[in-house]
Amino acid sequence: MLGVITFIIIFGIIVAVHEYGHLYFAKKSGILVREYAIGMGPKIFSHIAKDGTAYTIRILPLGGYVRMAGWGDDETEIKVGTPASLTLNADGQVTRINLSGKQLDNTSLPMNVTSYDLEDKLEITGLVLDDTKTYSVHHDATIVEEDGTEIRIAPLDVQYQNATVWGRLITNFAGPMNNFILGAIVFVILVFAQGGVSDLSSNHVRVASNGAIAKVGVKDNDQILKVGSQKIANWDDLTAAVDKSTANLKSGDSISVLVKSGSTTKTVSVVPKKSNGSYVIGVMPALKTGLSDKLVGGLQMAWMSAFAVLNALKGLIANFSLDKLGGPVAMYQVSSQAAQAGLTSVLYLLGMLSINLGIMNLIPIPALDGGKIVMNILEAIRRKPLKQETETYITLAGVAVMLVLMIAVTWNDIMRVFF
Known part of the structure; x- marks a missing residue:
């Protein structure tokens, strides 16, 4: 149940923030927003604001949308005799x-x-x-x-098509932009929640409770000066030294670690534990706890997450596989795992997925924001819009591609998770 709630909260926040970007800049551009919806399917809540926008919550937590006047096929149809x-x-x-x-x-x-x-x-x-x-x-x-x-x-x-081309462009870009902003804010909150940002430039460490090195009396903020004969100045030195020292280690064997605690220096024998195929001694990087360190560290985490998504996208394009993609089923699975791991894991997942959604929506496929932005840029260059029929056909083709891909990804997730 906790996994379901976590999934709904994470997905709901990401979608709400994304669609609010479209909503806000559409109104600023003079476009009537007829409906701002969170979820799909039958509505379970509706409220009409003073400006005429209907705010609705729908029963299926699988997305959301902003209905802009004149955008796509958003037309009111009344049959004769109704x-x-x-x-x-x-x-x-x-x-x-x-x-x-x-x-x-x-x-x-x-x-x-x-x-x-x-x-x-x-x-x-x-x-x-x-x-x-x-x-x-x-x-x-x-x-x-x-x-x-x-x-x-x-x-x-x-109507949408009667706004300026720049108004439409910023309206289309605003959804992904909001996801990037949300991701950056969440990563800053995450850094504050965990007390600081990892200091990879130092040999000071945090000690995992019940870890191998904790059993020999090493405490938080102690310095590791040597592992075996290798001097340690920073986190990269430490991980490389542990890997080298444990390369031919047998179960139960120990390695020597020179530790400085306050003004005392001592050598301890540590028996590493095997985890996921490699040996660990139970330490994490020390934390920078200054206000500026936390703010900058959170923004750096967001930046690195964006590059991780871009690298994954590059790998997907170079070697396409459905196993590299995840739909709602996969999102539910990782949300459940994050919920069990605690608040910091949920925050990390929220930030990562928000940035991921922002980047994916900028892919120039007609059904996505990126495709609409490309058409806006073409219109600005040509100084005249595409024919309405042409734009409709392009959009429908993009929708068809995305629908087929979504069905394939969801089916693949179901087969991978449940069978």
Whole structure:
């Protein structure tokens, strides 16, 4: 159960922050955001803000989205003959079109819709008591969809394609950008949570409880001066010396370690323990605990994590394999492991996955933010947009590729984890 909760929290935070980036800059660019959703499938919570954006939580914690007016196929479709109830203001303009049969207004006007234009002319026509009538629709009117979700209508002036190309570009980039910012913040929090950042330039160490070297009296912040005959000045020296000294070690054999504790120097015999195929003596790098050290150390961890993701992506491109990819099943598995390991492991996973999502979304595949950014750049260079049909076909092709890949990755995860 803890694993499920951890998975939902991690995935929910990453998605919420990513989509909020799109939401914020879309509004700044004059684009109407009709819905900001966390999760997929049927909604379990909905709230309409003063600016008309519907904030919803949906039942499946497998993603999220921002519905921008005019973006892709986000169009309101009302079939001829559909029953609707209209709410009118004092000027006789329609302020609410209810198609759901839910959330009924007792003062609303029933109509069977025969035609409508909610983008340009802003009017709706239909049968009212067997008479055909046309009503003007207010620019900021809302429409209650069949599933009960209430959103703003989308006049042309607030649609995605009518924003400036730079406004659309920053809107598309803002999701990955927010993931990078989240990752950096989480790694800084992680450093503070663990008390500092690892000091790899020092021979001071932290000692693992019940580790091999702890059993001979070595304590936190002691210095390791030598392992065998090899002098130790930093963490790299220490790991190399332990590897060399234990290369031909037999079980139960010991190695000599020269340790400085305060003003006392002593040589101790340590019996290394075997872990994952190699010997360890039970030490970790000492920590830098200054405020600036923690801040810089957290940002450095984020930077190194980004390069680790880029190197993994490079390896994936050079030698593609589904085993190198992970979907929701794999994420659930690692979330469960992190939850069992403790808060610092959960924070590390959150930071790493956030940066990973940011980078992956910048891959120039049409269905991803990176693909949209490429089209924005092409439009800026050409000084005219692609034809709507062309952009739609490109996007649909990208969606098809991503859907097939997602199904393949998820199936591979299931087979790998459960069979």
